[in-house]
Amino acid sequence: MRMTKLPDLQTAIIISEAGGPEVLQPAQMTLPQPGAHQVLIRVVAAGINRHDCLQRAAGIHHDGNPVPGLEASGVVVALGPGVTELDIGAPVMALLQGGGYAEYALADVALTMPVPEGLSMTEAAAVPEALFTAWWNFFFLMQLRPDEFALMHGGTSGVGHLALQAMSGLGYSVLATCGSADKVAAAKRFGARNAFNYNDTELAMKVLDATGGQGISALLDVSAGAHLDADLEMMAPDGRIAHLSGGGALSVPLKKLMAKRISITGSLLRPLALARKTEVAQMIRRDVWPLLGTQVRPALAAVLPLSDAAQAHREMGKGHHIGKIVLAVSD
Secondary structure (H helix, E strand, O other), rough: OOEEOOEEEEEEEEEEOOOOOEEEEOOOOOOOOOOOOEEEEEEEEEOOOOHHHHHHHOOOOOHHOOOOOEEEEEEEEEEOOOOOOOOOOOEEEEEEEOOOOOOOOEEEEHHHEEEEOOOOOHOOOOOOOHHHHHHHHHHHOOOOOOOOOOEEEOOHHHHHHHHHHHHHHHHOOEEEEEHHHHHHHHHHOOOOOEEEOOOOOOOHHHHHHHOOOOEEEEEEEOOOOOOHHHHHHHEEEEEEEOOOOOOOOOOOOOOHHHEEEEEEOOOOOOOOOOHHHHHHHHHHHHHOHHOOOOOOOOOEEEEEEHHHHHHHHHHHOOOEEEEEEEEOOOO
């Protein structure tokens, strides 16, 4: 293992038990050691995601790790065996298997990318989870084609606002729904071909009109099926719906499903096999990385210090923000 001189201990934020934001507590921990094809990153900033809040509420320690956080930016300080793609000192952003709310975090080198010149390190921390989620679901799970229409519920969310920028920047026709007039306007600025309030009783009709009657072929739902009736009405024949939020049971009118041959699926990114995540990373590097810092830039709703992780979760819970909430960890 190649590394720079490192401290023995680090400050991290741990999930002390199941509960509200107050269960996020600082702790002194030993530094993780990179295994084969892994790098150790000195974290500059870490993105906050809805998954983190759900994990905290349930008190789950994935793989025995009490530190949440699925994405971070920082500087490579140690290389595990077999790493040849990066050098010590490289500024990077990475998709993590947890551990981002800390001064140091491990990342698989296959899921680690150089920070583009046009992005700050704080902005870079807001990118990985959103792009991996959008690309896995739209292009791998739902197989979106350039001649089809896509729709994102929650167009100003952390995932939604970056997906709109990246997909519209590549020429895809993407629509969005949001919960307020301000967010509808923001979604349009982010690149939505059109955007609507998801509480509109005429939502399905307006979406169909916006697609010239073609309908939506790939729909990414973060609402646990809250708009299912409208979704089924607006879908194109052979359309695909992917769910990101588990919620409860989903009651589906089978006749509507069968009439259009609509497929309903869902996915969790964290347990996805590394080999499949690597495929997603390769597509992102090829198609989206060149747009970062120019056509694609995260909107930072708030930047708080690592010690204020609980407050960051409170802000996430309110649901008023547009874009991403980020923790500043070091300079």
